[in-house]
Amino acid sequence: MKRSLKLLSVASLLVLVAVASAFSHPRADGPQDFTLVNRIGTTIEEVYVSPSTEADWEDDVLGTDVLINGDSVEIIFEDRKKQKEWDLKVVTAAGKSWIWEELDLMTISEVTISLRNGKPYATTK
Template sequence: MTKKLVSVAAIIVGIAASVSHAHAEDLVFTLKNATSSTLERFYTSPSGVDDWEDDVFGQDVLEPGQSIKITIADGRSVCKYDMRFEFTEDSNLDTTEDTQDLCKMGSYTIHE
């Protein structure tokens, strides 16, 4: 019985360690919209990857003057990300792209 208890405890410790390790790689930052237009879509992708990941906002948008906490939980230990910002059709702003080391930044502000 004691061997089984030790084995179960070892498995639980292993699972807990892997879960905490996955959370350690989550990249969290605040995105601020300092433009006069609604940010409709926001895409990120690690630098060097040719395709954009899914739209981070989904059905949401980021209105002028608002900010949102973004969590990139892709399991990668990457800091440098390409970003693509798409505004509403009635906006006078063009789609904008930028590359930043998001680990060094607690926030990113999109300007006109």
């Protein structure tokens, strides 16, 4: 009986150590993290951010969320990719899409997207 109780205690301790270590590591956010501000005049349903050198878009970073006109969202890169220039694509609730190309996300912390005469325009900080 004592032996099984001791094994149970060791197993419990190992589980606690594993759980604690999983939460103790800081996130490795990438240097390309930025805030996206929607000023295009309508709700955005999809946002794609991919390296400028890639032909295909990565996954929709909004997932099931939407970005209402005037609101902002933090775009967080979970790994430290070395890519400097990124393209940004948004798709509205009406299915209209616009693309902003070659954004230097190593030096940009905020991208405000808008339309001027129906063409995509970005202001950066």
